[in-house]
Amino acid sequence: MSPTLVPASARSRQVASPLKAAAALLGLGVLVSPSAARAQLHADASAQVGVEKRFLGGRAAGVSDADPGVRAELRGHLAAFPFVRVGAYGAFAFAPQAGSGRTLGSLGLHARAISPLPRTERFSVWLSVGAGYARALSTPAGSGGFLEIPVGIGAGYKLRRPVSLFADLQSTFGAAHHGAAYATGAGKDTVALAFALGVLVDF
Incomplete structure (x- = not known):
């Protein structure tokens, strides 16, 4: 049985999705952290x-x-x-x-x-x-x-x-x-x- 070939574009999307999610979380953290610090002070x-x-x-x-x-x-x-x-x-x-x-x-x-x-x-x-x-x-x-x-x-x-x-x-x-x-x-x-x-x- 021959292995299934995944198109290069699909592989790129699979790699990019986690990176985008991580970037979104990082951006959210940057926005929230100053507000949290001000709230705690x-x-x-x-x-x-x-x-x-x-x-x-x-x-x-x-x-x-x-x-x-x-x-x-x-x-x-x-x-x-x-x-x-x-x-x-x-x-x-x-x-x-x-x-x-x-x-x-x-x-x-x-x-x-x-x-x-x-x-x-x-x-x-x-x-x-x-x-x-x-x-x-x-x-x-x-x-x-x-x-x-x-x-x-x-x-x-x-x-x-x-x-x-x-x-x-x-x-x-x-x-x-x-x-x-x-x-x-x-x-x-x-x-x-x-x-x-x-x-x-x-x-």
């Missing part, structure tokens, strides 16, 4: 302002504690993992105190872990933690600085994509105080408790 920025009470430790007799004051804060994050965002923060705080009051500025790293439950299309809850350096720009005793660790819990409600309103409850712990502001008996910013309202924008 999430970021947010927020601004908040609220009331903060600083508790001064190690005060000498006659040195008054700080009264409730104001704290304003800016934050920005990038998505690192699902439900986890990392970034930075900057804050300014003023607390009335006998004399000139206490004015502080701080910068540091910040992370936010969004809880999967309870979570809806509009409502979300998260925990946050940071590590930074705070500078006491002016206090009754002078200036100085310390390391701070803010820890908080927040809840947000999405008004309209991409804008959310949120509430934030935060405790800030201070350590390694130095400078004239924290001389013996002047009082150290050991703990602060703040409640703030803010606006968050998702990108």
Whole structure:
């Protein structure tokens, strides 16, 4: 029995078909990949302002504690993992105190872990933690600085994509105080408790 001969044109079509399919898949991948990358890249920025009470430790007799004051804060994050965002923060705080009051500025790293439950299309809850350096720009005793660790819990409600309103409850712990502001008996910013309202924008 003689072998069946396949015309050259048919063989060309048989070879070309898989090549065309591969080229089509490659082209589709090139078009889809940037869109997928953009979809996976999430970021947010927020601004908040609220009331903060600083508790001064190690005060000498006659040195008054700080009264409730104001704290304003800016934050920005990038998505690192699902439900986890990392970034930075900057804050300014003023607390009335006998004399000139206490004015502080701080910068540091910040992370936010969004809880999967309870979570809806509009409502979300998260925990946050940071590590930074705070500078006491002016206090009754002078200036100085310390390391701070803010820890908080927040809840947000999405008004309209991409804008959310949120509430934030935060405790800030201070350590390694130095400078004239924290001389013996002047009082150290050991703990602060703040409640703030803010606006968050998702990108």
